[in-house]
Amino acid sequence: MSWAAGTLILLGALLAFSGSLGLARLKTFYERVHPPTMGTTLGTGLILLGSMLHFSALEARPVLHEILIGVFMTLSTPVTYLLLVRAALHRDRAKGRDPLHGAPEGDQGER
Amino acid sequence: MNLSFFPLAVSVAQTLLGLAMLLGMLRLLRGPRAQDRVLALDTLYVNAMLLVLTVGIRSGDSLYFEVALIIGMLGFVSTAALARFLLRGEVIE
Amino acid sequence: MKRWLPYPTLSLALLAMWLLLNESAAPAQLLLGTMLALAGGRLLAQLQPPLGRARRRAWAAAVLGWLVLADIVRSNLAVARIAFHPGSRGRVAGFLAMALDVRHPGALAVLACIITATPGTSWARYDAARNVVTIHVLDLIDEQAWIRQFKERYEQRLKEIFE
16 A cells, blocks of 8 residues: 555656656747646646545545545646636737737637 | 655655756746746645645645645635736736 | 525535545534535536436546546656657647637536646637637647547537537
């Protein structure tokens, strides 16, 4: 049991680390949006699973309240990144550098 | 069962999360634009939440779970507010 | 009955989750949980989700959930590779435009969440007049393959669920 929990936590932390590595290394903002998503999706999921396994074994009863953080992250992650990308597009356009200009068709009009 | 694997794994995981926070800090300082800094701040929040979770796992105290939940919620609200500020120039209209 | 419990299964599940998370069935927790369950049911009723063909919808939703989970795991590994070697293999990042068939706002919202929550793709803009969405992709080697994936794996099921 402790092997499984340890491996899950280690893998989750590794994903969160590579997410931040990508954030620090990639060249443009729109590329940098992608890597941190690793930490918020699978990274968080694995660490929560590991924590559930560990506490369930420790207290000899199922400990499931980690699901709360999981549900919350599932709801908040897309909203955060959707808002941020929208804000970045808006700011780029305001500066006269629309990244979608000349990009594939379907870039006119904002909802 | 090898019992010494678990503490080692948690220590390595904590080191990785700490390094991840340093990388996020690097992006926060370097920018170059405001949206990069907000993205970096959000990443910092998530990594801090995960770090608190691993601290809780290590100490065996489930109080840290609540701390992590609050950090996660504050991170979400502040990032959403900052993104809205970037979009509109004000948070509450 | 209909007014207070529009979705009895959902309300029951909410109450069960509340008791589970609090790890107690004390009267006070029962009361709080019941209040939460009633409020949740009414909230869902306000959102007015489509009714009928419930079993087929539930199956489509389960399949969709599984596909999304598999894709999230796969793209996590792909993006991790890019994070460690950002400059290699002539990778191109860019925007792609995709014409959609679904128009239901719920389906669009879920699609936006799925695409954004998957590392490597993010929803950038939606043109309501032409029903075209612009998506940023980190590894845009084969644009058609991405569009096929979005359409066949997600949009098809969302149509079954919402329309």
